[in-house]
Amino acid sequence: MDSSPPPLGSVGSGYRALVVDDEVPLAELVASYLQREHFEVTVCHTGVAALAVARDVDPDVVVLDLGLPGIDGVELCRQLRTFSDAYVVMLTARDTEIDTIVGLSVGADDYVTKPFSPRELVARIRAMLRRPRTASVPVSSSGQPDPDAQPPRMFGPLSIEIGSRQVFLDGEPVALTRTEFDILAALSSRPNMVWTRRQLIEAVWGEPWVGNDHLVDVHVGHVRRKLGDDAADPRFVFTVRGVGYRMGTGQ
Structure with missing residues (x-):
């Protein structure tokens, strides 16, 4: 040691x-x-x-x-x-x-x-x-994040509010951990783009992170469960076999 x-x-x-x-x-x-x-x-x-x-x-x-x-x-x-x-x-x-x-x-x-x-x-x-949390969120003149400056990211009944770090499904709040929200924020930032596990690790955990890419699969599974998103018939988070994940509202 x-x-x-x-x-x-x-x-x-x-x-x-x-x-x-x-x-x-x-x-x-x-x-x-x-x-x-x-x-x-x-x-x-x-x-x-x-x-x-x-x-x-x-x-x-x-x-x-x-x-x-x-x-x-x-x-x-x-x-x-x-x-x-x-x-x-x-x-x-x-x-x-x-x-x-x-x-x-x-x-x-x-x-x-x-x-x-x-x-x-x-x-x-x-x-x-040091994660670059909500780095794409506009800031106000005071230098603080301005949640009202960016509209929610909408995926059908799913609303992701980046500035306030809130998620709503059918108008009801969804309780996510910090890491779960960061994964959802990354996926939703580029709808329909396929993210590899390594890209998600770099976006969420940071480039210096070393470890098993399986970590991504486990956390994506938690996100899906909390969104009521069946991996076999998904509405929001789709698996691209052999590559990674993408977010959208259809196959």
């Missing part, structure tokens, strides 16, 4: 991180790396404590061990998602597809397999926090 200190920077300035791992030395090591990047870091070693802290400090990112005692990482992530849209990076000691699917299915944004380099973990967190 890489224990050399990362270069100092300001990416974490103003960001709050919650590190949850029952391996105390590992949790403290991850925390020290984040603190050197100027994050405000809180460390917990149980799921129960982490839930209470998450409600109190409202973290921007949560580094979460899958194998916690008591409330495990999967259940903790599921409960977090009922009140928090923090980025969640799940740590797992098992590099199997089923573990990845289980972790991401409850709302985690990324995963890292133990043993890992803390430097790589911090780099992934940095990439997530």
Whole structure:
């Protein structure tokens, strides 16, 4: 495991991180790396404590061990998602597809397999926090995003409001995680254009991200489920076999 200190920077300035791992030395090591990047870091070693802290400090990112005692990482992530849209990076000691699917299915944004380099973990967190969110949204004279300057992206009964990061289906709001919204925003930015998995990774996770492209499939699956979009008979998100995905309102 890489224990050399990362270069100092300001990416974490103003960001709050919650590190949850029952391996105390590992949790403290991850925390020290984040603190050197100027994050405000809180460390917990149980799921129960982490839930209470998450409600109190409202973290921007949560580094979460899958194998916690008591409330495990999967259940903790599921409960977090009922009140928090923090980025969640799940740590797992098992590099199997089923573990990845289980972790991401409850709302985690990324995963890292133990043993890992803390430097790589911090780099992934940095990439997530630097995502060019709604980069195409016009800004007002004050320099702030102007949600009213861009009309909603409409796909039949589906409305995607980029400025306010809201999605409505038949007039009803659809609750998406940050990553799910970013995937939908990317796909909807170029209707009928086929996006490869790598293009979606670069648009959503950032070009430096390294990992399994299967991550895209899992998150697209979540988006479809929340939109009531059957992959076998889709209305909005279409699979282009051997290539990737496109968004439209017809085959």
